[in-house]
Amino acid sequence: MSRRKFQGFISVVFIVAALLSFGAAGIVAQDDITVAVVTPYLAQPGTQFMVEAFQAAGEANGWTVNVIDTAGDVAAAVSRLEDVAAQGVDAIVINVDPAQVSVGLEAAAAAGIPVFGMDAGADANLVTNVTSNGYAMAAETATYVTDRLNGVGRIVMFTFDPYPPVQKRGIIADAIFANSPDIEIIDRVTPDVTDGGIADSRARMEAILAANPEAGSISAVWAAWDQPALGALQAIEAAGREGEGIVIVGIDANPQALDAIAAGNGFEASVAQDFTGIGGTVADAVARHLAGEIIGQGVIYVPTVLVTAANVAEFISE
Amino acid sequence: MNTTPSIPHPARQIGRILRRFGTLIGFFAIVLFFWSQRPDTFMTVRNWLNITQQISILGVVAFTMTVVMVMGDYDLSVGAMASLGGIAAALLFQQEMPVLTGIAVALLIGVAGGLLNGVLVSLVGITPFVATLGMLTVFSGVAFFISEGETIFGRAIPEQFSDFARGGIPLGTIGEQAVLLPNLTIVALLVLLAVWVLLEQTTFGRRLYAIGGNKEAARLGGVRLRLLRLIAFAVTGVGAAVAGLMLVSRLASANPTQGDGLMLDAIAAVFLGMTMSEEGEPHVLGTLVGVLILGVLRNGLTQLAIDSYVQQILTGAIIILAVTLSRLIRRAS
Numbered sequence: 001m002s003r004r005k006f007q008g009f010i011s012v013v014f015i016v017a018a019l020l021s022f023g024a025a026g027i028v029a030q031d032d033i034t035v036a037v038v039t040p041y042l043a044q045p046g047t048q049f050m051v052e053a054f055q056a057a058g059e060a061n062g063w064t065v066n067v068i069d070t071a072g073d074v075a076a077a078v079s080r081l082e083d084v085a086a087q088g089v090d091a092i093v094i095n096v097d098p099a100q101v102s103v104g105l106e107a108a109a110a111a112g113i114p115v116f117g118m119d120a121g122a123d124a125n126l127v128t129n130v131t132s133n134g135y136a137m138a139a140e141t142a143t144y145v146t147d148r149l150n151g152v153g154r155i156v157m158f159t160f161d162p163y164p165p166v167q168k169r170g171i172i173a174d175a176i177f178a179n180s181p182d183i184e185i186i187d188r189v190t191p192d193v194t195d196g197g198i199a200d201s202r203a204r205m206e207a208i209l210a211a212n213p214e215a216g217s218i219s220a221v222w223a224a225w226d227q228p229a230l231g232a233l234q235a236i237e238a239a240g241r242e243g244e245g246i247v248i249v250g251i252d253a254n255p256q257a258l259d260a261i262a263a264g265n266g267f268e269a270s271v272a273q274d275f276t277g278i279g280g281t282v283a284d285a286v287a288r289h290l291a292g293e294i295i296g297q298g299v300i301y302v303p304t305v306l307v308t309a310a311n312v313a314e315f316i317s318e
Numbered sequence: 319m320n321t322t323p324s325i326p327h328p329a330r331q332i333g334r335i336l337r338r339f340g341t342l343i344g345f346f347a348i349v350l351f352f353w354s355q356r357p358d359t360f361m362t363v364r365n366w367l368n369i370t371q372q373i374s375i376l377g378v379v380a381f382t383m384t385v386v387m388v389m390g391d392y393d394l395s396v397g398a399m400a401s402l403g404g405i406a407a408a409l410l411f412q413q414e415m416p417v418l419t420g421i422a423v424a425l426l427i428g429v430a431g432g433l434l435n436g437v438l439v440s441l442v443g444i445t446p447f448v449a450t451l452g453m454l455t456v457f458s459g460v461a462f463f464i465s466e467g468e469t470i471f472g473r474a475i476p477e478q479f480s481d482f483a484r485g486g487i488p489l490g491t492i493g494e495q496a497v498l499l500p501n502l503t504i505v506a507l508l509v510l511l512a513v514w515v516l517l518e519q520t521t522f523g524r525r526l527y528a529i530g531g532n533k534e535a536a537r538l539g540g541v542r543l544r545l546l547r548l549i550a551f552a553v554t555g556v557g558a559a560v561a562g563l564m565l566v567s568r569l570a571s572a573n574p575t576q577g578d579g580l581m582l583d584a585i586a587a588v589f590l591g592m593t594m595s596e597e598g599e600p601h602v603l604g605t606l607v608g609v610l611i612l613g614v615l616r617n618g619l620t621q622l623a624i625d626s627y628v629q630q631i632l633t634g635a636i637i638i639l640a641v642t643l644s645r646l647i648r649r650a651s
Contacts, residue, residue, distance in 0.1 A: 034623070066623040073579050075565055076616075079372040083620035086365045087356065099471055100571045103484060107368075110495060162468075 034064045035286060036084040037118070038104075039095035040077050042069035046275045047095055050118050053279025054093065061287055063090075078104040085111040091286050092116070098123030114289055118282045119275075122299050127289055130281045132273040133301040138169035138224065140306045141249040142176035144269045145220045148247050152182040153219025156208055158189050158201055158228030169224040169251060177222075186212065191228050201231025202238075209239045218246055226250035226257035226270055233260060233267050242266055253307045253315060261312045269308045272315055277302040337647060341593045341604075341640055345611050352618035360621060363489075363497060373613035374506035375400075375564045379580045380587040380605050381506075381513045382557025385550045386446070387588050387600045388517060389529040391439060393551060394450040396558040396584060398457035399431050400577025403559030405465045408572035412474040420479075424559045431457060432555020436548035454581075461574035471571030480570035502564055509557065513602045516553070526550060530599060586637045587612055593644035611636070 035058055041047045051067055058065040066089070070076035077096050081104025084092055092108055094101065095118045105125035108115050117129030145155065155177060159170035170188075177183045187208055192200040205221070212218050221236075223229035229250030236242055242265055250257050253272035260267035281302050289295055307315055353361045379396050386393050406427055407420035431453065438449035486498030517523035525546055528536040537543045561580060566572045590611055591604025612633065619629045 036623075064623065067626070068620060069626045071626075072575075074569055074571075074573075074576060075375065076579070078568060079616065080620050082368050082372065083617050086362070086368055086617075087359050087621040087623075097471070097571075100469075100569050102570060103568055106484070 032062060032064055033091075033290065034066060034087075034089045035091045035093060036080075036087075036089045037065060037067045037093045037095070038070070038077050038080050038084065039068070039118075040070045040072050040074055041095060042067070043071070046119070046273065049275035050095065050279035050282070053276040054118065054283050055279075057280050057283030058286075061283070074100050077101055081105065082107040084108075085113055089113060090290065093118050093282055093286070094120050094126075097121050098126060098129075114286075116282055116286055116289075119273075119278055126298070128285050128295050128297055128300055130278050130285060130300045130302060132278070132304050134165050134168040135172050136301070137251050137271040137273075137304050138172035139176065140271050140304065141251055141269055142173040142222060144306065144308075145222050145247055145249055146176060146180055146183065148268070149183065149219050151180040154184045154186045154212075154217060155220045155222055156187050156189065156205070156218060156232070157185055158191060158204075158221070158223040158232065160190055160193065160224060162190075166224045173222055173224070186218065189228070191231070193227075197225070197227030198231040198234070201228035202235045203231075205232040205235035206239065209235060209241060215241070215244050218244070220247040221249070223248070223250045226252045226254045229267060229270070230256055230260060233265075236266060255316075258307065258312055258316050261307060261309060262316060264309055269306060272305045272307050274302050274304060338594065338596060340643070341590065341611075342607055344640065345607055345614070348611065348614060348618070352614070352621070356618070356621050360618060363492060364495075365617070367497065367500060367503070369610075369613050369617050370503040370506070371500040372617065373609050374500070374502040375561045375568070376580055376583050376587065376612065377506040377606070377609045378509045378557055378561045378564065380584040380609050381510050381602050382554045382560075383584045384588050384591070384600045384602045384605045385513060385517065385526065385553045385557075386547075387585075388523075388526045389547060389550060390533075391446040391547065391550070392450060392585065393432075393435060393554045393558075394447065394581055395431065395435060395454040395457055396554060396561075397578040397581035398454045398461065399428060399555055399558035400562035400565060400580055401574055402431070402457045402461040402562065403428050404562030404566040404577060405461050405470065405572045405574050407563055408470040408475060408566055409464060411476055411479065412470055417476055417479050421563060424563050425556055428556040428559025428562075429552050430555075431559075432552035433548060435555065436551030439551065440544045440547035458574070458578070465572075465574050467574060469571055469573040471569075475566065475570050475572070480567055483564070483567035483570075502568065505560070505564060509560065510602060510606060513553075517602055522546070522549070527599060583612060589641050590637060593640050598644065 037051055037054060039047055042051060055065045055067065068080045070080060074096060078101050081092065081101060085107040088111065092113055092115045094115060098105060098117060098121050102125065105115055109125060114127045115125060117123065117126045119131045120129050122129050157173060161167040161170060177185060189204050191197055191204055221229060221232040223232065229248050233248050236246055246266055248267045250270045253270040257267065257270045261270060281300060285295055285300060359365060379400065383393060383396060403424040407424040410420040410423055435450050435453050438444045439446050482501050486500040489497045489499055491497060517526065525536065525541045528539065528541055529543060529546065533543065562577050565576055569576065587608030588600050588605050590608030592598055592600050594604040594607060595601055615633050615636065616629065619632065
C-alpha cells in the first residue's frame with residue numbers, strides 16, 4: 001500500500017472505530033427517570049451491597065440507574081457529578097464525603113437536580129443521607145459487655161477520637177460504662193492505625209496484659225471497630241490467657257471478625273451495618289422525593305444488627 | 319520528510335492533511351457524535367466550560383510533562399508530586415499559615431523535587447524511567463509521612479483558597495445563571511501559553527528539541543545537555559505542584575494520594591498529541607488536543623450513561639489505536 005493511501009486509510013479507521021465504539025449508546029432510553037449513582041468506592045464490599053440494592057429497587061421502579069465508579073479518584077467524582085448535572089438526570093446518589101465534592105453538589109443544585117447521600121455524611125446540599133447510626137452501634141456492644149459482666153468488671157477500651165464517626169462510638173461506650181458503678185476502665189487506648197489497626201493494637205494489648213498479670217484482672221475488651229478487637233484477641237491468645245474468659249467485642253462485622261466470632265474463642269460480638277437496607281432506603285427516599293413528598297430528615301438511619309455466635313452463620317454465608 | 323512535489327498533487331495533499339490532522343479530525347468526529355446523541359446538553363457553553371475546568375488540572379501536568387518528553391525523557395513522579403505539593407500546602411493552611419505561604423512552599427517543593435529528578439537523570443545518569451519511578455515512591459512516602467495518612471479538609475482549608483476553584487471571570491448570563499470562565503481554566507491556559515512560548519519561541523526550546531532528536535549530536539553541537547535537562551525536569555516538577563494546588567482548591571481537601579492518577583493520563587495525552595506531529599515529536603498544542611480528547615470522552619461517555627468500566631476500556635483502546643496508527647504511518651513513510 002502506498003504511503004498516502006495508507007495514511008488516508010488509517011485516519012478513516014480511527015474515526016470509524018471511534019464512532020463504532022459508541023454504537024451501544026444509542027440503546028439508552030432518554031424518556032424515563034434516570035438516576036446517577038456516583039462513588040469512588042465501588043470496590044468496597046459495603047458499597048457494592050448498597051449499590052446493588054439501590055439498582056434492584058430502582059429498576060423495580062422502572063428507573064434507568066447509571067452507576068459511575070471513579071476507582072478511588074475523588075476529583076473525578078466531582079467531574080462526573082458535573083457531567084450528570086449537565087446531562088440533566090432526574091436524581092443523583094452519592095457515596096462519597098459531601099465536603100470533598102461540594103463543587104459537584106453545587107453544579108447539581110444549579111441544575112435543580114436533587115442529590116441523595118448513601119452512607120455519605122450529612123450535608124446541607126443533600127436532600128437526605130441514609131446511613132447507620134454510629135451511636136446506636138456503640139450502644140449495642142457496650143450494653144452487651146455490661147450485661148455479660150453483670151455490671152462488674154475491668155475493661156480495656158480501644159477508641160479513635162481523631163476520626164469523627166469512630167469518636168461518636170467511643171463517647172457512647174464511655175457513658176454506658178460510667179453508668180455502672182462497678183465497672184472500671186483500666187485503659188482507654190488510641191492505637192496507631194497506619195498499619196491497619198491490628199498490629200499496634202496487639203502490641204498495646206500485650207503491654208496491658210503484662211501490666212495486669214493476675215487471671216481475671218481484665219474482664220473485657222471493648223473496641224470501637226473490629227481491627228483493635230482482633231489485635232487484642234491475638235495478644236490474649238499469644239499470652240496463653242484465652243482461658244480467662246475475657247469478653248471481646250468490635251464493631252463493623254468485617255469478615256475476619258465474623259470468623260473470630262464463629263470460632264468462639266473470646267471475640268463474642270460485633271455490629272453489622274445493613275448495607276442492603278441502606279441501598280433500598282435511598283431508593284425509597286428518591287421515589288418519595290420524585291413523587292413530591294418533602295423529606296424533613298437530613299439523615300435517615302437504617303437499623304444495624306448485633307452479631308453474636310447465635311446469628312453469625314447467616315452473615316458468613318452472605 | 320518534505321516530499322511535496324512542485325506540482326501539487328491533490329491526493330497527496332489530502333494524505334498530508336490527514337496525516338497531520340487525523341487525530342484532530344478524530345477529535346471532531348467524537349465531538350460531533352456526542353453532539354448528535356445529546357443535542358440539548360453536550361454542545362452547550364456551560365458544558366464546554368465545565369469540560370475545560372475538568373481537564374485543567376490534567377492539562378497543567380500534561381503541558382509541563384511535554385517539556386521533558388520533548389527530550390525523549392519521562393517523569394513518572396508527577397502524580398505523586400501533585401499529591402505531595404497539595405498536602406504540604408494543606409498542612410501549612412492547617413497551621414494557619416497565610417495562603418500565599420502555602421502556595422509558595424508547594425511550588426518550591428515542586429522545583430526541588432523536579433531538580434532532584436534532573437540530578438538523578440542528568441548528572442548521575444540513571445534512566446528517567448528508573449529515576450522518576452524511584453522518586454515517585456519517595457514523594458508518595460513523604461506525602462504519607464507528613465500527613466500521617468490523613469485527609470485534611472473542612473475548616474483547615476481556607477475559604478479564600480477553596481473559593482478560587484469555584485470562581486471565574488463572568489462571561490454573561492444564560493437563563494438566570496451567571497456563566498463564568500473558571501479560574502482553573504485560566505490557570506491552565508496561562509501554563510499552556512508559558513510552555514508554548516518556552517518550547518516553540520525560545521532557544522531553550524529549540525535546544526530541547528535538538529536533544530530529543532539526537533542527544534550526541536546536540537552535545538557535540540555545543541548544547542549544555544546536563545543543565546537543560548535539569549531545568550526541564552524542574553519545570554515539570556513545578557507544573558505537578560501547581561496541579562496539586564489546583565486539586566486541593568477544587569476538592570477543598572487534601573490527601574496523600576489524590577494526584578496519583580494524573581501521571582498516566584498526562585503521558586497518554588502527550589502521546590496522543592505526538593500523533594499530530596510529522597516528526598512524531600511532542601508539541602504542547604498537540605498535548606492540548608490529547609487532553610481535550612480524554613476530557614471530552616469522559617464527559618460525553620458519562621452523559622451517554624456508558625458503564626464506567628466500559629468507559630475505561632474505550633478510552634484506553636482509543637489511545638492505543640491513535641498511537642499505534644501514528645507509529646505505523648511513520649514506519650510506512
